[in-house]
Amino acid sequence: MGTIGDPKLDLAWVVQSWPEDTSGGDGSVGGYVDMTGMPSRSEVLAHYASVSGRQVDDIDYYCVLARWKLAVVLEQGYQRAAHDPKLAGFGPIVVQLMRSAAELAATSGYRG
Secondary structure, three states: OOOOOOHHHHHHHHHOOOOOOOOOOOOEEOOOEEOOOOOOHHHHHHHHHHHHOOOOOOHHHHHHHHHHHHHHHHHHHHHOOOOOHHHHOHHHHHHHHHHHHHHHHHHOOOOO
16 A cells, blocks of 8 residues: 555546546536536646646556555445444445446556
C-alpha cells in the first residue's frame, strides 16, 4: 500500500470517477457530488499534462491501481465491521471497485 508519492497516482485518485460529460443532466458522481460546469475528465487530464509536462497516456494503469488500493483499504474496514452498519456497507463497494479495476485493466488501450 505504501508509495513514495507518485503524482500520477494522486491524479488517478482525482479522475478515476470524474465524468467526461459535465454539461448537464444531474451532473453528479455517485449521486453525491454535483460536477455540472466543471471541466471534463479529458480537460482535467490535458491541463495536468500541460502544466506538469508529464504525459498521461498511462492514466488507466494508475486508475486501476487507485481502485485496487481503495478496495484494499475498504476491505480492512469491512472485515472489522462486526455490527457496525457503516463498515458492513463497504462489502459491496469492495466488490464493485475490484470489478471496475479488472474491467478497466482488460479494456484499456494502454499496454505499457
